[in-house]
Amino acid sequence: QERLYALLYLQACVRDTQGDIETSVENLRSLIRELPDEGNPLIHVARCHLAWIQATRDSATPEQIAEARKIAEGALSRTEFTLWIGYLTKSAVLVAEKDFEDAARQVAKASDLAPQQFKEICTNQLKAIQDRKASMTREFPISPSVSPATIITR
Incomplete structure (x- = not known):
């Protein structure tokens, strides 16, 4: 199961570096929904990666930026x-x-x-x-x- 989660995260990273931001965001959101344990470090990494994408987009809304800040501070x-x-x-x-x-x-x-x-x-x-x-x-x-x-x- 942990390998599957790691694979999902890597897939999201690859999509991000390829410029396929929408798929990367979908993969990260899916991973965050799938991860069962709040204490799992990968969930924090995935949330931070998603927050990074949301905050650094040219089209980022103030709400997305505020959510990214909340995720990063958490x-x-x-x-x-x-x-x-x-x-x-x-x-x-x-x-x-x-x-x-x-x-x-x-x-x-x-x-x-x-x-x-x-x-x-x-x-x-x-x-x-x-x-x-x-x-x-x-x-x-x-x-x-x-x-x-x-x-x-x-």
């Missing part, structure tokens, strides 16, 4: 929401790999994209990275593997 809000989580997750992986500098950069990217209500999560993650880095790089005068009994008896 797609952006959905992708930005998932993108920030991806960057935040990548930062956790980088901390596990002890790459604290890149982890902090990933959190900064996440913070830039995160909706306002989730910015605090990014701030907390950055603080946790800094704390973890500090604890990993602190120089201990005595190795933690030395037992306290050994130190006392010396």
